[in-house]
Amino acid sequence: MKVDKKLSEIFIKFRKQKIFLVVITTIKTLVSACIPFLIMDLIDTITYDLNYSKIFNLGLLIIAITLINIILDFIQNYYWHKLRLESVNYLREFM
Numbered sequence: 001m002k003v004d005k006k007l008s009e010i011f012i013k014f015r016k017q018k019i020f021l022v023v024i025t026t027i028k029t030l031v032s033a034c035i036p037f038l039i040m041d042l043i044d045t046i047t048y049d050l051n052y053s054k055i056f057n058l059g060l061l062i063i064a065i066t067l068i069n070i071i072l073d074f075i076q077n078y079y080w081h082k083l084r085l086e087s088v089n090y091l092r093e094f095m
Contacts, residue, residue, distance in 0.1 A: 010094065017083045024079065028072040031065060038062050 011018075042058040045051060 010091070011087060013090065014083060014087055017079065017086075021076065021079055021083065024072060024076045028069065028076055031072060032069050035062060035065055035069070038065065 038058060038061060042055065042062065045054050045058060
């Protein structure tokens with residue numbers, strides 16, 4: 001228990017970055033969870049309605065959400081690696 005407290009005190013400097021990463025990860029998870037439901041709606045529309053404008057709009061929406069998901073993934077990976085390198089360098093200086 002004492003070791004956890006010491007580690008928390010050492011990494012208190014990175015609190016904002018950790019919170020930002022949690023927020024980005026949560027948003028990315030919610031956005032990526034929407035895609036299968038939109039694909040299901042697209043398949044139902046193709047199967048039952050054959051409304052071409054709705055099929056086109058759903059296709060564009062799926063593509064847009066997928067692009068947003070890719071951008072969020074890039075941001076998440078960039079800031080995760082940046083935090084990792086900063087924390088390792090901080091530990092090196094700390095020692």
